Amino acid sequence: MKYLAETDSLTGLLNRRAFSQNAQTILDDTQDSKTSISLILLDIDHFKQVNDNHGHLTGDHVLCTVARTIQATLRQEDLLARFGGEEFVILLNNTTLSDAKQITERLRIAIETLQIPHKNTRLQCTASFGITSLLSGDADITSLIKYADEALYQAKSQGRNCWCISTATI
Numbered sequence: 001m002k003y004l005a006e007t008d009s010l011t012g013l014l015n016r017r018a019f020s021q022n023a024q025t026i027l028d029d030t031q032d033s034k035t036s037i038s039l040i041l042l043d044i045d046h047f048k049q050v051n052d053n054h055g056h057l058t059g060d061h062v063l064c065t066v067a068r069t070i071q072a073t074l075r076q077e078d079l080l081a082r083f084g085g086e087e088f089v090i091l092l093n094n095t096t097l098s099d100a101k102q103i104t105e106r107l108r109i110a111i112e113t114l115q116i117p118h119k120n121t122r123l124q125c126t127a128s129f130g131i132t133s134l135l136s137g138d139a140d141i142t143s144l145i146k147y148a149d150e151a152l153y154q155a156k157s158q159g160r161n162c163w164c165i166s167t168a169t170i
């Protein structure tokens with residue numbers, strides 16, 4: 001029962017509600033430490049076109065492939081969830097902004113280089129990313145998501161398939 005309540009039925013990742021609960025636990029546990037905590041929001045680019053051109057089932061298949069690719073690129077301890085639609089969220093505990101940038105670039109390339117078999121062709125996609133980083137003691141989940149969302153908006157505005165940063169400390 002708990003599994004169903006916490007899991008996104010399409011991708012098998014944590015859902016948004018479970019993400020918020022797990023993230024809050026991590027933030028509570030690290031309140032007193034002087035480590036950095038980073039958060040990445042990731043949104044597949046022009047995903048509506050995938051649905052429009054190839055159908056909703058193919059869109060679902062692309063979403064699952066991207067979800068698996070993200071999971072495979074991250075460390076075991078990173079917290080990944082489907083945030084909604086074609087958007088994913090990743091909490092990187094004990095991770096500086098500099099490390100988060102490297103991880104994001106790795107994710108960007110992993111998604112960009114995907115070749116998803118479909119009928120007689122291969123589908124490709126890209127994603128845009130918003131990154132933020134705060135000291136554990138200053139971090140709350142609402143602020144982390146707010147900053148990352150602002151940065152994601154910038155990345156979309158700058159042409160997509162790229163990442164931007166927004167944080168209180170820069």
Ligand SMILES: Nc1nc2c(ncn2[C@@H]2O[C@H](COP(=O)(O)OP(=O)(O)OP(=O)(O)O)[C@@H](O)[C@H]2O)c(=O)[nH]1
Pocket residue numbers: 010043044045046047048049051055056057058059060063084085086156160
């Ligand atoms: N196949 C499928 N599509 C979904 C799912 N959830 C959301 N979508 C689709 O995702 C699309 C998101 O479209 P938009 O919000 O316009 O964003 P976009 O086309 O990715 O454009 P940008 O984000 O601006 O690059 C919509 O067509 C939704 O129907 C899902 O579970 N499965």
